[in-house]
Amino acid sequence: MKARYARLGRARSPLRVRGTPIATVMLGSLLPSLIPAVALSPAVPPLGLMMLLGWRLLRPELWPLWIGLPLGFFDDIVTGHPVGTAMCLWTMVLIVIDSVSIRLIWRDYWQDWLIASAAIIGVTAMSWLFMKTFGSGGGGGPLTHQLPQVLLSVLTFPLVARQCARLDRWRLP
Amino acid sequence: MAPPRKRRPGYDRKAQYGLFASYVIAITGAIAALLLVIVSAADPAGFAVLRASVAEVTRPISATLRSLVLTIGNLDEVASAYISAGGQNVALRRQVEATRTRLIEADALKQENIRLKRLLGLADEEGDVVASGRLIASTSSGSRRIARLDIGSRRGVETGMPVRAAEGLVGRVLWAGLNTADILLLVDSENVVPVRRARDNIPGISRGLDDGTVEVRALNAEGNPFKPGDVFVTSGIGGIYRPNIPVAVAARVEGDRAIAIPLANPGRVELVVVQRTFQSAEARAPGIVALPPPTAAPAPPAQPAPTKPAPVKPVPAPPTASNATGGTTGNSAGPPRP
Numbered sequence: 001m002k003a004r005y006a007r008l009g010r011a012r013s014p015l016r017v018r019g020t021p022i023a024t025v026m027l028g029s030l031l032p033s034l035i036p037a038v039a040l041s042p043a044v045p046p047l048g049l050m051m052l053l054g055w056r057l058l059r060p061e062l063w064p065l066w067i068g069l070p071l072g073f074f075d076d077i078v079t080g081h082p083v084g085t086a087m088c089l090w091t092m093v094l095i096v097i098d099s100v101s102i103r104l105i106w107r108d109y110w111q112d113w114l115i116a117s118a119a120i121i122g123v124t125a126m127s128w129l130f131m132k133t134f135g136s137g138g139g140g141g142p143l144t145h146q147l148p149q150v151l152l153s154v155l156t157f158p159l160v161a162r163q164c165a166r167l168d169r170w171r172l173p
Numbered sequence: 174m175a176p177p178r179k180r181r182p183g184y185d186r187k188a189q190y191g192l193f194a195s196y197v198i199a200i201t202g203a204i205a206a207l208l209l210v211i212v213s214a215a216d217p218a219g220f221a222v223l224r225a226s227v228a229e230v231t232r233p234i235s236a237t238l239r240s241l242v243l244t245i246g247n248l249d250e251v252a253s254a255y256i257s258a259g260g261q262n263v264a265l266r267r268q269v270e271a272t273r274t275r276l277i278e279a280d281a282l283k284q285e286n287i288r289l290k291r292l293l294g295l296a297d298e299e300g301d302v303v304a305s306g307r308l309i310a311s312t313s314s315g316s317r318r319i320a321r322l323d324i325g326s327r328r329g330v331e332t333g334m335p336v337r338a339a340e341g342l343v344g345r346v347l348w349a350g351l352n353t354a355d356i357l358l359l360v361d362s363e364n365v366v367p368v369r370r371a372r373d374n375i376p377g378i379s380r381g382l383d384d385g386t387v388e389v390r391a392l393n394a395e396g397n398p399f400k401p402g403d404v405f406v407t408s409g410i411g412g413i414y415r416p417n418i419p420v421a422v423a424a425r426v427e428g429d430r431a432i433a434i435p436l437a438n439p440g441r442v443e444l445v446v447v448q449r450t451f452q453s454a455e456a457r458a459p460g461i462v463a464l465p466p467p468t469a470a471p472a473p474p475a476q477p478a479p480t481k482p483a484p485v486k487p488v489p490a491p492p493t494a495s496n497a498t499g500g501t502t503g504n505s506a507g508p509p510r511p
Binding site (some may be wrong): 008032033035036037038039040041042043044045046048064065066068070076077078079080081083084085087088091092094095117127128130131134143145146148149159 | 195196198199200202203204205206207208209210211213216220223224228231235239241242278282308309310311312313314315316317318320321355358360382383385386438439440459469
């Protein structure tokens with residue numbers, strides 16, 4: 001019993017408290033590009049976006065609204081999308097979630113999943129549209145090729161949210 | 174659970190301003206990011222320096238993982254080779270005996286080929302390899318089909334160079350960092366390759382479909398001349414890919430196009446080779462008159478001017494040299510000097 005509450009009073013470094021969410025989102029962006037296989041179609045879920053949504057839905061007060069800009073910039077650099085895609089879309093997602101959660105007073109698990117699913121679908125479709133309209137360095141095949149990836153992302157989001165909660169327990173005193 | 178009410182700061186003036194400012198920054202930033210995306214249409218390899226530095230950091234991780242995966246992937250092959258070693262040995266020895274004579278014949282044919290080519294004044298098609306490397310990772314979460322190569326500009330890799338494996342074409346270099354480079358794969362929908370049918374030279378255009386296959390459309394034929402089983406090779410038109418690199422084999426026919434499967438599967442090839450772009454390799458080849466680059470339109474009329482006075486005076490040798498390296502400024506300065 002004592003061991004269980006031993007960590008309650010201990011101080012945590014600010015780097016751990018503030019840095020963990022940012023580091024995990026960046027790691028999520030980086031992870032798909034580390035997979036040592038050459039994928040012939042988008043297969044791996046956009047883990048960076050899912051981590052961002054997981055943290056945002058878990059801790060609404062954690063970040064200012066503009067956090068999507070630096071994190072999105074890193075995501076664009078790492079994933080090879082045209083720079084600005086994730087910057088714009090992630091910020092828009094955060095603004096939309098912000099305005100939605102003002103209206104929703106009671107929130108539960110299912111609503112979080114619904115919000116995250118809508119965000120994942122929206123961002124994937126919009127980034128596809130960006131690349132089809134402006135992209136000159138690739139991308140922009142048929143939209144149906146994104147379907148397996150989107151489905152996988154929606155189904156695995158609860159797993160990511162659970163990891164965020166676990167990391168949250170680890171990072172906070 | 175009711176969410177924490179941080180977003181409504183109440184009467185705290187400072188918190189109100191902070192919230193307002195964060196909204197302003199976010200919305201301005203989103204609009205600026207949208208403009209960045211539009212600008213990136215003109216420069217697909219934008220922020221290449223940043224991309225390259227991240228790639229440098231992740232390169233050892235991906236390379237190690239990749240070699241690990243390849244080892245594990247080949248384990249079954251190694252094991253089965255051990256099991257059937259004896260019988261295979263006998264069969265292979267017979268095969269070597271049989272192929273030896275054909276190899277000698279092929280050598281003779283090769284020599285004859287070289288002689289005939291020299292007779293015709295054709296450029297040598299070998300010797301255009303810049304470097305060889307491995308594909309270590311790819312954009313598996315994005316809709317662009319880009320693979321990462323573990324060699325870069327330090328080994329001579331440059332933007333636009335074609336990349337091929339032993340089996341066939343893989344793609345072209347999108348940008349090159351010091352020790353890494355990104356390759357736009359053949360199967361990306363932005364990668365257009367001029368091809369011809371290997372059997373009878375019907376020209377076509379291959380374009381990726383983003384799902385591991387490419388579509389081939391005939392350039393000038395009525396209807397669809399292609400049939401399943403047709404093999405396509407590069408035609409050399411356009412100046413990037415040199416001719417006769419195997420590209421794809423047609424799997425089925427849909428309307429006015431053929432759906433083809435690339436001969437080199439980038440998920441399975443181990444070693445790839447970066448080649449010089451076709452036109453620059455041609456210009457480099459000794460004994461061949463350098464073709465004027467298509468962009469420099471005013472160059473051809475200026476070129477005879479410095480060569481004309483050459484028989485009269487031996488001096489204008491330096492101006493021709495500066496012509497070759499200096500571009501348009503050398504051309505305009507050349508004629509008034511003699």
